[in-house]
Structures are given as C-alpha cells and as structure tokens.
Amino acid sequence: MDKEKKSIILQTENKNLNLKKQVSRYHLMISYSLLLIAIGLFSETPANLWEGTLRIFTSPSNLLTDYFAVGNFGSAFVNSGILTLVSVLVVRSHGATVSGPLIAAFFTVSGFSFFGKNLYNSLPIIIGVYCYAKLVHKPYSQYLLVALFGSSISPVISYLTFGTNLPLSIGIPLGYIVGILVGMVLPPLASQFLLFHQGFSLYNVGFTAGIVAMFVTSMYRLFGGEISTISILSTDYHSMIVIFLLVLFSCLFIIGFFLNRKSFEGLKEIFASSGTLVTDFVAIAEIGATMMNMSIVGFMLFGFVKLMGGTFSGPILGGVLTVVGFSAFGNHWKNSLPILIGVVLASKLSPDFSGDTFTVILSAIFGTSLAPISGYYGAFYGILAGFIHLTLVSNITYLHGGLNLYNNGFSCGFVAAFMVPLLDTISQVKRGKTHAGKRKI
Known part of the structure; x- marks a missing residue:
C-alpha cells in the first residue's frame, strides 16, 4: 500500500458541520479549561497563587522544569487552565471546527503547561504564525495547529528573557523578537518535515520545533553562550494528581x-x-x-x-x-x-x-x-x-x-x-x- 502525501496545514473550517455540535464541542473544551482554573483557585491562598504564578512566568522553563516545583499545585493548574482557555478562544474566534487534531492540540497545550509553557512564552509563537499567514495571504485558521503545537519551542523565549542574565529591558524584546521569527518559520518547515517521517510520528510539529531549536541553540553556543539541561521535579502532589486523572x-x-x-x-x-x-x-x-x-x-x-x-x-x-x-x-x-x-x-x-x-x-x-x-x-x-x-x-x-x-x-x-x-x-x-x-x- 502506497502512503499518500499529507500536509500538516489542515483546513479546520467546516461550514456543513451542525452548528449545535460545534458549539457543544467548544463548551466541552471551555468547561475543561475552567475546571483546571477552578482546581487551582481553590487549592491555594491568593498570595500563594500569585507568588507561584509569578515564579512560573519568570522561569527559564527549559527541560525539565516542573511547574509544581517552581510554583505550587494551584498556580500550575491555573497556568494550564488559562493557557488552554486562551487557545480555545483563539481557535473559536477564527471560526474553526473542533476536530480531532484541534482536541489533540488543546490537550497538548494543557499538558505542557505543567512543565514549560506559560502565557508569556507562548504568545510570541502564536503571533509569529499569524504574521506568516498574513505574509502568504492565507487564512490564519489553516495554521492554527502549527500555532498551538509550535509553542513547544516556547522555552526559547523564557530562556532568552530570564536565563541569560540579560537586563529585562533587553531580554524581553529579544525573547519576543526571536519567538515571533521562530513562529514565522514553523508553518513552511512543518509541512515539509512531515515528508521526512511520512506521517508515522504523530508529533510532527514537535520534530520541526526540535530542528529549529537545534539551530537556535547552535547559534547561541557559537557566540559563547551555554545552555545547561536541568531537572526540576516535584512529586509532592502525587495523590492529588491521581484523583484529578481518575475523575x-x-x-x-x-x-x-x-x-x-x-x-x-x-x-x-x-x-x-x-x-x-x-x-x-x-x-x-x-x-x-x-x-x-x-x-x-x-x-x-x-x-x-x-x-x-x-x-x-x-x-x-x-x-x-x-x-x-x-x-x-x-x-x-x-x-x-x-x-x-x-x-x-x-x-x-x-x-x-x-x-x-x-x-x-x-x-x-x-x-x-x-x-x-x-x-x-x-x-x-x-x-x-x-x-x-x-x-x-x-x-x-x-x-x-x-x-x-x-x-x-x-x-x-x-x-x-x-x-x-x-x-x-x-x-x-x-x-x-x-x-x-x-x-x-
């Protein structure tokens, strides 16, 4: 059986889909996002929640950075819920149908928001993909999957901002400029790299992001920088996570x-x-x-x-x-x-x-x-x-x-x-x- 050429740039609009079904799917994803936020809000005092969230946002966030360890239980759940909700609302604002690929994207954003993704370091990627869509005069809805999955490379933004000892006045604009540029190159690369593994690795954008991150890391090292892999983990909330998953x-x-x-x-x-x-x-x-x-x-x-x-x-x-x-x-x-x-x-x-x-x-x-x-x-x-x-x-x-x-x-x-x-x-x-x-x- 010959494998057909496939594209990661998916058309996520379907005008023939029953409107009631479409709305109910959005309601399910929004409810999931709000559940995460509610768990976080009711798990910590406002002061602990704020302090934990601030630590998450200012973390370099490269692998492996467990947000339960950096922040706390509540702030990690709030971070995941907010980022998932923003993702759902962005997709909904562009009239896309909640399909299997988008459900995968929402849950991926939610999952990685417990160890590496946050609102600060994900936005530049989303903006960059949007800029690419405008540049090639295509609907942004065609690139929503790349925008959501592409935030896998978001630690680039956090690391340049908070992990290089640069002043924030330099680190913030540098991180965002690099992040937007990375977001702009992801769509054309993701489409081509799908042919590399012929669709037999589900995390195609993750592979693409790895290639881009490899180039960014190499350039950073070329100019004397060094990125040390880390392992910040917490197992303090095992029982609470077990209950959450079973429910x-x-x-x-x-x-x-x-x-x-x-x-x-x-x-x-x-x-x-x-x-x-x-x-x-x-x-x-x-x-x-x-x-x-x-x-x-x-x-x-x-x-x-x-x-x-x-x-x-x-x-x-x-x-x-x-x-x-x-x-x-x-x-x-x-x-x-x-x-x-x-x-x-x-x-x-x-x-x-x-x-x-x-x-x-x-x-x-x-x-x-x-x-x-x-x-x-x-x-x-x-x-x-x-x-x-x-x-x-x-x-x-x-x-x-x-x-x-x-x-x-x-x-x-x-x-x-x-x-x-x-x-x-x-x-x-x-x-x-x-x-x-x-x-x-």
Missing part, C-alpha cells in the same frame, strides 16, 4: 458514552485505524466514541505509571494529558501498547535505566507518538520502534539544550524516518515473494 478519565468516558447515544459504536473503527497522520477520530467515529477512546487510553497510561511504580509529577501528568489528546488524532490502545512494551523492554536490557523509572515512564508515554508504526506495520515493529526510541531520546537533548519541550517528538521523528523506509522495503520483498509463489502454483 477526568471517568468523566470523559461517561460523557462520551451519552454523546454516543449510550453505545460503543465507532470504537471498532477507531481501534482498526493505523493512526498515521492525518487521522481524525472525530471525523471517523464522532465526538462521543472519540472521548471514550481518550478515556480508555488515559486509564491505560494511568495503569502503566502505577505498574511501573512511578510517581506523578508535572512532566508525567503533561505526558498523559498529551497522549489523551492525541487519542482524538491517532492514538488508541492497540497501536500504543506495543510502544510502551518496547520502551520497557529496552530499559530492562540497559544498565543505564535500571534505577531511572521517571525517564523510562516519560519516554514510553511520549514514545506513543510512534503508535502509527505498530498500527500500520504490526505490533512487533511497534515494540521495535519503542525499543529504538529509548536508545535515541536520552542522547539528543543536548542538540536543542532543552529549548524544545517535545524532546520525545524530536526523537520519534528520527526513529520513524529511520524505520519506515526499511519496513517498506521489507513489505515489498514479502509481496514479491508472495507473487512469485503464486506464479509457480
């Missing part, structure tokens, strides 16, 4: 079940999908079945973290929410589970990961970006993809200095680009042998 996944399933007319219709079609870009589960099976799939994947990842003996922190929470979002846009349990198995298997065979449960869990969760490989070529190759991913992801952070939050997406792009041509060749050889055998008969 969230339960609500997703129950609401999805009722929206799906109290049936499981559509789940079979989702599970049969390979998940290669661009796969919109909302278009395939409607919003109800998609929400149930999101819940199922969420519970699977929750069980995986518990089975591995992990403790929830900002990055792990962010990873789970991101994959739950992508369960509207490519991930389901059948194509994701082999990746988890492959990463764990690699960790068991390497002494380097014997005591590093956090890295293994995070790499496995985000490694499900490679789920289309197992969905398209089979579970065995999905396990192999997960295995290769762990060997690579721990060695590439230096290239971008932690300025690309989607470090695993960067790695997955390389893994897919390496494996897919080889797997296509194997498939062709097998087909050739089959045809030869038939001719002999």
Whole structure:
C-alpha cells in the first residue's frame, strides 16, 4: 500500500458541520479549561497563587522544569487552565471546527503547561504564525495547529528573557523578537518535515520545533553562550494528581458514552485505524466514541505509571494529558501498547535505566507518538520502534539544550524516518515473494 502525501496545514473550517455540535464541542473544551482554573483557585491562598504564578512566568522553563516545583499545585493548574482557555478562544474566534487534531492540540497545550509553557512564552509563537499567514495571504485558521503545537519551542523565549542574565529591558524584546521569527518559520518547515517521517510520528510539529531549536541553540553556543539541561521535579502532589486523572478519565468516558447515544459504536473503527497522520477520530467515529477512546487510553497510561511504580509529577501528568489528546488524532490502545512494551523492554536490557523509572515512564508515554508504526506495520515493529526510541531520546537533548519541550517528538521523528523506509522495503520483498509463489502454483 502506497502512503499518500499529507500536509500538516489542515483546513479546520467546516461550514456543513451542525452548528449545535460545534458549539457543544467548544463548551466541552471551555468547561475543561475552567475546571483546571477552578482546581487551582481553590487549592491555594491568593498570595500563594500569585507568588507561584509569578515564579512560573519568570522561569527559564527549559527541560525539565516542573511547574509544581517552581510554583505550587494551584498556580500550575491555573497556568494550564488559562493557557488552554486562551487557545480555545483563539481557535473559536477564527471560526474553526473542533476536530480531532484541534482536541489533540488543546490537550497538548494543557499538558505542557505543567512543565514549560506559560502565557508569556507562548504568545510570541502564536503571533509569529499569524504574521506568516498574513505574509502568504492565507487564512490564519489553516495554521492554527502549527500555532498551538509550535509553542513547544516556547522555552526559547523564557530562556532568552530570564536565563541569560540579560537586563529585562533587553531580554524581553529579544525573547519576543526571536519567538515571533521562530513562529514565522514553523508553518513552511512543518509541512515539509512531515515528508521526512511520512506521517508515522504523530508529533510532527514537535520534530520541526526540535530542528529549529537545534539551530537556535547552535547559534547561541557559537557566540559563547551555554545552555545547561536541568531537572526540576516535584512529586509532592502525587495523590492529588491521581484523583484529578481518575475523575477526568471517568468523566470523559461517561460523557462520551451519552454523546454516543449510550453505545460503543465507532470504537471498532477507531481501534482498526493505523493512526498515521492525518487521522481524525472525530471525523471517523464522532465526538462521543472519540472521548471514550481518550478515556480508555488515559486509564491505560494511568495503569502503566502505577505498574511501573512511578510517581506523578508535572512532566508525567503533561505526558498523559498529551497522549489523551492525541487519542482524538491517532492514538488508541492497540497501536500504543506495543510502544510502551518496547520502551520497557529496552530499559530492562540497559544498565543505564535500571534505577531511572521517571525517564523510562516519560519516554514510553511520549514514545506513543510512534503508535502509527505498530498500527500500520504490526505490533512487533511497534515494540521495535519503542525499543529504538529509548536508545535515541536520552542522547539528543543536548542538540536543542532543552529549548524544545517535545524532546520525545524530536526523537520519534528520527526513529520513524529511520524505520519506515526499511519496513517498506521489507513489505515489498514479502509481496514479491508472495507473487512469485503464486506464479509457480
């Protein structure tokens, strides 16, 4: 089967969609955003909330910066809720339909807002993509996905502002100018880099952002700068995060079940999908079945973290929410589970990961970006993809200095680009042998 050329620049407008359905989808995303904000507001005193939020906004935010550790529980949730709400309102103001890709984008923004994204460092990317749309005379709605996913490179802005010891009078304009320029180059690059891995890594913009961050980091080092990767983590709120996730996944399933007319219709079609870009589960099976799939994947990842003996922190929470979002846009349990198995298997065979449960869990969760490989070529190759991913992801952070939050997406792009041509060749050889055998008969 030949893979068709695909584009990350998606048309998210659909004038034929029932207006009532469209409004209800926006209401669901706005309700999710307000839930996050409410959790944050009721978890801290106003003084603690303000101080925590200020620390989050002024953090360099390069990997790994857990906002639960930098700020506090309440400020991390408020930060996530505000940024998600702003993203939803920006999309709504441009009349875009809430599709599977956009749901993935909203949850990705929400998840990474627990460890790296905030309103200060995300706005320049959104503005930059907007400027690009104006420059090429195209509707901004076509580039909304790039604008939202592209905020993965937002630590560039925070690091230039707060991590270089420059005066704020220089750091703020420098960070914003660089951020806007980065936002302007992301759309054309994302479209081309999709061909690099042929749609077999779900985090395409994350791979693109990794390439851009690599160039920014190299230029910064050329002029004598140095970016040290960091690891600021907090496991103090494990129990509260567990409650939040269990309630969230339960609500997703129950609401999805009722929206799906109290049936499981559509789940079979989702599970049969390979998940290669661009796969919109909302278009395939409607919003109800998609929400149930999101819940199922969420519970699977929750069980995986518990089975591995992990403790929830900002990055792990962010990873789970991101994959739950992508369960509207490519991930389901059948194509994701082999990746988890492959990463764990690699960790068991390497002494380097014997005591590093956090890295293994995070790499496995985000490694499900490679789920289309197992969905398209089979579970065995999905396990192999997960295995290769762990060997690579721990060695590439230096290239971008932690300025690309989607470090695993960067790695997955390389893994897919390496494996897919080889797997296509194997498939062709097998087909050739089959045809030869038939001719002999």
